[in-house]
Amino acid sequence: MENYSLLLSNLTAADAGLYCAQITMQTSTEFSCYTLQVFRQLRNLRITNHTRLSEIGTCEIHLTCSVENSNDSLLRWHVVGNTSIKEANLTISWDPKNSSDQKYTCIAENPVSSIAFSVSTQSLCKGVLNTKNHPDTKWIIIVVTAILMCIIITIGLFVWRKKGCLWRTGIFHFSTPQTQSPADTIRNLDYVSVSPGNTVYACVTHPNKQTNIPTPVKSSDFSTIYSTVHQSKESKPISSRTTALDSVI
Template identity: 95%
Template structure:
């Protein structure tokens, strides 16, 4: 019969999640003369269906390595479970009729669900009293993810690193949000300038412990020396007074 490919030149892209399931739907043509349906993965048969056959012989899984992960639904769609990286690629349902053949195709992409978003920071106090903050955002399985920062004024910066300068004397508390996203998931985490700068600002407001020890030690030494001189002078006066009486 005649071959009339349909949708094979422009397959629909479907995103699957690693370890989860995905269904590649099949919309059958309005014909009652369908002889067979073959699901192909990268040109190789994975299931063969005879719609008019008895139920117990209607579906055959031809991909023996994945037979426990491939299922055919009631409308002959293809269900793949426990997705792995080997499941990516081009899937086509070849629908064979008495006088023609039609195709319904998908490109399946597999992505990991993002998790464990982390923000590391390095904060210091500048000479002019501003808090200088360097932020780095990272996420597990980041090969296929986009990292960006959402900052004040609905501005987005498409980088993992962000450096900001915050002056607590002239600015209110500001929030910075790191967002990680890929085609199947997104996660975010926020930090505030006030919480990040709390440590360095406290350092500014409170003298260094080392200097406190030095100052206290110096004061104590002065007190001891003063008392010593006072006692020495008093003893000297008593000695001279006693000698004069003799």
């Protein structure tokens, strides 16, 4: 029996299909059919990933493997433990606290070529883990602003309370010109203290009521009357208030 061979050249993807050959011999005729497939060299293997940090602190990774002219190729993932997953998509949950770095390899292959590309969990999760360790700048600004506002309000309340005390003690007390009679002046004397040197210090406050006297008497914020009382030889108890009143009258 003679041998026959068929040689096809310059094939393209459009040449793929079913081909039948008729072989005629002296005593018989045979038909043989063949399915022609045209494969190309694989290239441009790509891995896209979507990574996020879960609420429990694990890194959730979703990987997608793709290759140019994927219609005539097989995509699979090679994972830890020599496990092969014949899918283009892969989802991983990696705990950086309890697991070491792991490598995942995407493999694309066809009868004439094979290419692979690997990624590691640590490199994929680096971005989201850094975001967790570094707080958002927006929250830092909000916290600092709130602290500054609290400090400003505290200082304002302190100054306001201090001014209130000064007003009550009469240091910042302003009044309009008023007149008063000697009797009213005596009634409004507020004695502060009597020093050992027989000097009486009296603070004159404003009268309780005004009198219509043509000549106004200018009053300041507060006035002090210094009166010297000569101590008599007789040891009689003298009231400091009576002495001051006599001196004023």
